[in-house]
Amino acid sequence: MDNLIEKITTLNLGKVEENVLLSKYTTYKVGGKARAIVYPKNISSLTRLIKLLKSEEVTYKVIGNGSNLLFSEKKYDGIIIKLSEFDEIKFLNGNKIRVGAGYPLMKLSSLAAKKGLTGLEFASGIPGSVGGSVFMNAGAYKSDMGYIVKEVKVLTPDLKVITLENKEMNFHYRSSFLQKHPNFICLEVVIKLEKGNKQAIEEVIKERRKRRMESQPLEYPSAGSVFRNPTGMFAGEMIENLGLKGKKIGGAMVSKKHANFIINYKKATSNDIKKLIDLVHDEVLEKYKVDLKIEQEFVNWE
């Protein structure tokens, strides 16, 4: 692995940070060490990096803002790839935006609002990157990325750059083509919005921010909703009805404010959070006979 890191540096494939604590790169603020994080500068360096990792049979994982991930405490003996440098943004023909996968979604939402473009208000409180949000088909308030993404430029597993149209992205509730094909990497997205009234858009964002502050435990580290809502039901409501709000394991707790959030309230470990997720899942299964599906992703637990 030392040789590999040296090669990445010598070949100038991106800035390298070695022996990093993943807790610094996830919104849960938990996770063990990773051998290195690499920040490729552009598509060419990313392509060369992946080629090298494949030829050396080294595991890798692309992450965005780590706001939907639960890494274990185990050392991640591979390379984490972060596309923060893919942050270019260009406004096209008035209501379209071409934006890099590393661009923060919340920043994009407020920029669109400033330009008087409507359609991204739902994203004003989602702390992900554009790439991670396309992967997850992140959404809120009955909207999601699938409504606004026109096309997605991706790197395929055989290292070709292709463009997928909205239809090909197969967006569904918290699901997309990328989730079903995790070896594709989102590079850039074209988003289509509508012209709107700047003041009205900013009002909606302000009102939703207030609602989030009131209903979500934003003062603690978390990764948002733990479970997907089953059709016609709310996971949070079922968890609350079982009296699980405030349930703790180690430093992890089912939020008292929002039952579908698990918070790291006091130096939780990844294990604390995972055990609490399992406990909630099993209680809901026992009492409601509903097998809740996890929205968050467990990484490096095998």
Ligand SMILES: Cc1cc2nc3c(=O)[nH]c(=O)nc-3n(C[C@H](O)[C@H](O)[C@H](O)COP(=O)(O)OP(=O)(O)OC[C@H]3O[C@@H](n4cnc5c(N)ncnc54)[C@H](O)[C@@H]3O)c2cc1C
């Ligand atoms: C306080 C809070 C509130 C939240 N509210 C919401 C909400 O309202 N709605 C909602 O949907 N989610 C919400 N979330 C969850 C989370 O923010 C979203 O799922 C977000 O879209 C994840 O983006 P990310 O960049 O953090 O992805 P990460 O967590 O870093 O990664 C998620 C997955 O995407 C993959 N990925 C990341 N970037 C790329 C890329 N460029 N190409 C290919 N794959 C990639 C990763 O490999 C991983 O599998 C919330 C989270 C928090 C902490």
